Amino acid sequence: MMTTTDTLSTRPRRPRPQVVSLTEAAADRVRAVMAKTDKPYLRVGVKNGGCAGMEYVMAYADAPDPLDEIVEDKGVKILVASNAILFLLGSVVDVEATKLHTRFVFNNPNETDACGCGESVTIVPAAQDN
Secondary structure, eight states: OOOHHHHHHHSOOOOOOOSEEEOHHHHHHHHHHHTTOSOSEEEEEEEEOSTTSEEEEEEEESSOOTTOEEEEETTEEEEEOGGGHHHHTTEEEEEEEOSSOEEEEEEOTTEEEEOTTSSOEEEOOOOOOO
16 A cells, blocks of 8 residues: 555656856856855855845855755856745846946846845745745
């Protein structure tokens, strides 16, 4: 007799969506940034702050945290902080270059508002798919 557990373990799972993806320009920029450090990883996350409520953050990391999501896209590996996964789900990381600066930008479908200067955003967590 087959139990519910047997049925669940043999049923094919649909592929998990990638938390974030990178444009070619962003992947190239990550490679360039990582070539200038001795740290093996770049961690992407969010933190509370700014006038709109949240800010995107990027920092070098020595190792993945146990719950980090490791994302590999276009030959580049980045870490996504566990507390940011639902906020960043479906985001595309790109690069904006002007005469004055070059910076990463997040095209995030979960973003509902941004402050006038563009430094902080309002993000709602993505709905979990059951």
